[in-house]
Amino acid sequence: MNLRSRIASLQSIVALVVLVVALGLMTDSFLTPENGLNVLRQISVNLCLSIGMTLVILSGGIDLSVGSMLALAGAVSAGLLKHGVDLPGMGVHLEFTVLGAIVAGLVVGSLLGAFNGLTITRFGLPPFVATLGMLSIARGLTMLWTGGHPITGLGDTFGQLGSGHLLGLPTPTWIVAALVALFTLITLRTRFGRHLYAIGGNERAAELSGVNVAWVKMGAYTLCGAMAGAAGVLITARLDSATPNAGVAYELDSIAAVVIGGASLSGGRGSVLGAALGCLIIGILNNGLVLLEVSPFWQQVIKGGVILLAVAIDRAARGGK
Amino acid sequence: MKRIAPKLAVLAAVAVLLWFFPLVRVTRPGDEPAIDPDAFDPVGYVDAYWTERLPKSHTSAAPAAEVIKALSADAKAAGERFGRTVGMSRGFFFYLRGEGTVVSADGRKVGVALGEGGETADLVLTLGPVFGNAVRDAPGLIGVNDFEDSVAYNDLSAELNRRVESEVQPLLGDALEPGARINFVGCAELSSPRAYRAPLKVTPIAVVLSPAEGAQQ
Numbered sequence: 001m002n003l004r005s006r007i008a009s010l011q012s013i014v015a016l017v018v019l020v021v022a023l024g025l026m027t028d029s030f031l032t033p034e035n036g037l038n039v040l041r042q043i044s045v046n047l048c049l050s051i052g053m054t055l056v057i058l059s060g061g062i063d064l065s066v067g068s069m070l071a072l073a074g075a076v077s078a079g080l081l082k083h084g085v086d087l088p089g090m091g092v093h094l095e096f097t098v099l100g101a102i103v104a105g106l107v108v109g110s111l112l113g114a115f116n117g118l119t120i121t122r123f124g125l126p127p128f129v130a131t132l133g134m135l136s137i138a139r140g141l142t143m144l145w146t147g148g149h150p151i152t153g154l155g156d157t158f159g160q161l162g163s164g165h166l167l168g169l170p171t172p173t174w175i176v177a178a179l180v181a182l183f184t185l186i187t188l189r190t191r192f193g194r195h196l197y198a199i200g201g202n203e204r205a206a207e208l209s210g211v212n213v214a215w216v217k218m219g220a221y222t223l224c225g226a227m228a229g230a231a232g233v234l235i236t237a238r239l240d241s242a243t244p245n246a247g248v249a250y251e252l253d254s255i256a257a258v259v260i261g262g263a264s265l266s267g268g269r270g271s272v273l274g275a276a277l278g279c280l281i282i283g284i285l286n287n288g289l290v291l292l293e294v295s296p297f298w299q300q301v302i303k304g305g306v307i308l309l310a311v312a313i314d315r316a317a318r319g320g321k
Numbered sequence: 322m323k324r325i326a327p328k329l330a331v332l333a334a335v336a337v338l339l340w341f342f343p344l345v346r347v348t349r350p351g352d353e354p355a356i357d358p359d360a361f362d363p364v365g366y367v368d369a370y371w372t373e374r375l376p377k378s379h380t381s382a383a384p385a386a387e388v389i390k391a392l393s394a395d396a397k398a399a400g401e402r403f404g405r406t407v408g409m410s411r412g413f414f415f416y417l418r419g420e421g422t423v424v425s426a427d428g429r430k431v432g433v434a435l436g437e438g439g440e441t442a443d444l445v446l447t448l449g450p451v452f453g454n455a456v457r458d459a460p461g462l463i464g465v466n467d468f469e470d471s472v473a474y475n476d477l478s479a480e481l482n483r484r485v486e487s488e489v490q491p492l493l494g495d496a497l498e499p500g501a502r503i504n505f506v507g508c509a510e511l512s513s514p515r516a517y518r519a520p521l522k523v524t525p526i527a528v529v530l531s532p533a534e535g536a537q538q
Contacts, residue, residue: 084345093348100344149450153476240475293515 011313012261012277019281023288030291037170041163041238043283044172045070045231049254050261050275051176051183052113052227055220057258058187060200060267061120061127063221066228066254067247068138069112074232075142077105078151078242081158098158105233106226112138113225117218135251142244152241162238172234179230183223183272192219200267256303257282260310281306361473363480370463371484378416378460379506379527385419386435389443389521397514404511407458412516414459415509417523419444426497432520433503444521446507446528448490451482455524459508489525502531 024031049066056063081101085094096104112134119130164171187193195216198206207213231250236242255265261278263270285306289299383403391399400406404413424442425432429449432442457463457478468474507523 091349095346095348097343097345099342103344150479152479153472155472159472240472293513295515 011310011317012274012281015260015310016277016281016284019284019288023284023291027288027291030288035287035291039280039283039287040173041170042287043279044170044176045235045238046250046253046257046282047176047276047279048179048227048231048234049250050257050279051179051272052224053251053254053258054261054263054270054272054275055183055187055196056127056224057255057263057265058196058200058267058270059217059220060203061217061220062131062255062265063113063116063224064128064131064251065112065116065134065138066224066231067250068135068142069109069225069228070232070235070247070250071142071242071244072112072138072145072232073105073109073229074236074246075146075151075242075244076108077101077233078154078236079145080104081154082151098155098161101158102161102233105236106229109229109232110222110226113228114218114222116225117221120221121214121217139244142246146242146244148244150241150243154236154240154242158237159240160237162234162236162240172238175230175234179227180272180276187272192216196220197268200264200269202268253282256307259314260307262314361468361476363473363476366477367480367484371481371488374462375460375526378462379418382416382418382460382506385417385421385444385505385507385523388415388417389435389519392517392521393519396511396517400511400514405459405461407454411514412510412512413514414455414461415511415521416459416461416506417509418504418506420502420504423497423499423501423503425499426493428494430522431493431497431503433505442520444509444523446493446503446505446525447522448493449486451485451524453482453510454478455508455510456481456485456526459510485524485526489528492528492530493525497530498532504529 020031029035049070053063053066078101080096081098084096086092087094116127116131116134119125119133120127123130125133160171161175162172166174187196195206195211198209198211199213199216203213232242232247235246239246257278258270258275259265259278260281261270261274261276263274282303285303286299289302294302388399388403391402400413400415403417404415406413419433419435421433421435421443422437422439423431424434424440429447431446431448433444433446434441435443457474463477465474468477505523505525506527507525509521509523511517
């Protein structure tokens with residue numbers, strides 16, 4: 001590994017350290033245990049989305065629908081938990097347990113993700129277009145499912161998933177830490193993971209080498225949907241409410257996290273750990289800007305600037321590649 | 322056979338897991354559990370609160386003209402003087418009352434010039450879906466410790482917001498004419514002192530209207 005590549009691989013960590021030190025100097029309330037836990041809890045949803053987004057971006061694709069899939073999965077999960085389902089033909093009512101509601105959210109996300117994969121691999125739609133369509137479809141379905149109103153009052157047990165603590169850390173932090181570990185293993189130690197990198201690096205070469213490109217891409221989009229479903233369940237549990245507008249523009253934060261974490265938008269380069277670092281940087285930046293009482297309008301401008309800067313530094317460090 | 326065995330083992334493990342932690346419970350008509358007499362009833366609670374406790378507190382609401390004047394001068398100082406904070410939030414809830422003239426009404430908001438004869442809106446009374454906890458938290462009559470859990474506390478907020486939508490907002494409908502006199506009590510929220518932008522947005526919780534002079538009765 002030459003010096004440039006070493007710098008490139010460390011840029012996220014350097015950026016994180018610089019950010020933490022700068023914010024620590026600029027505001028007294030930043031470097032406190034309470035604020036640290038707050039940041040960890042806040043980034044958990046974006047981290048969930050970013051894990052899935054990493055898989056898709058590694059394969060050379062993009063998924064613009066994660067925010068809408070999050071909303072629909074969360075709404076279905078909340079709706080089933082609160083109201084269950086009537087099966088009129090059989091004269092029975094299905095009452096969902098908390099576990100059942102969580103599984104339902106994951107299944108909804110996975111099905112939507114699989115649909116994305118199907119439209120991309122079977123019908124040849126560009127990922128940008130296919131997932132843009134899903135962005136609208138899933139948001140519309142969320143509105144239909146909820147009638148445009150939030151679903152609230154989901155109970156303490158479900159709420160613990162988003163706002164509880166385990167061994168001093170927020171429950172969502174444990175959940176996403178486990179997911180980061182699992183997907184790091186999947187991407188680095190399994191055939192599926194190696195195929196993702198191969199397809200992103202050179203799809204034609206991977207295909208000629210015997211990789212089933214369509215199946216691997218289907219897998220990436222399905223897992224991305226499942227992660228959006230998990231994020232939907234987490235945010236719904238945390239807010240004790242499934243709102244039809246949940247997750248609007250979250251896809252931008254997740255793409256930003258993956259890119260800041262060193263991934264290439266053309267595929268073949270990136271990692272789940274890098275995405276986690278990217279999420280941490282974005283989360284700390286958001287938190288710091290709020291603590292510094294920067295106007296929300298300026299926050300958007302600054303975040304956009306940081307993303308551009310991160311990509312520019314990455315390109316420079318990698319010799320303009 | 323060797324390949325099937327691990328799959329069967331996984332299936333068996335999942336089946337056992339689902340036996341102890343089922344995803345759904347099947348109920349039939351008539352199986353519904355009896356209503357828990359101790360369960361929190363937000364509708365019943367709000368019935369009493371909305372018609373008895375809350376109206377009595379209207380006189381304790383801050384004069385809107387003073388609040389707006391103070392906000393324009395120094396929003397943080399205004400928040401500390403007239404507002405309430407909840408928990409660790411750095412935002413403020415304001416409980417205010419005032420009298421003025423309707424200067425605009427478009428079905429989404431009603432602009433009100435406070436006092437006599439004003440022509441520009443000092444504040445707007447917002448219409449449409451009510452979100453957040455301003456209606457619950459601004460008057461300062463209800464505390465989180467009055468409830469066993471946060472679910473009940475949140476349900477209460479949702480029910481109060483629904484009352485505003487169903488009982489107060491219809492009084493401020495499309496038929497409202499500029500020039501009408503209005504007497505109101507409302508709640509407002511600022512997420513931080515720097516978030517203040519004139520005119521202040523207020524969620525009305527009680528209004529009394531007098532028609533515009535010269536308007537047909």
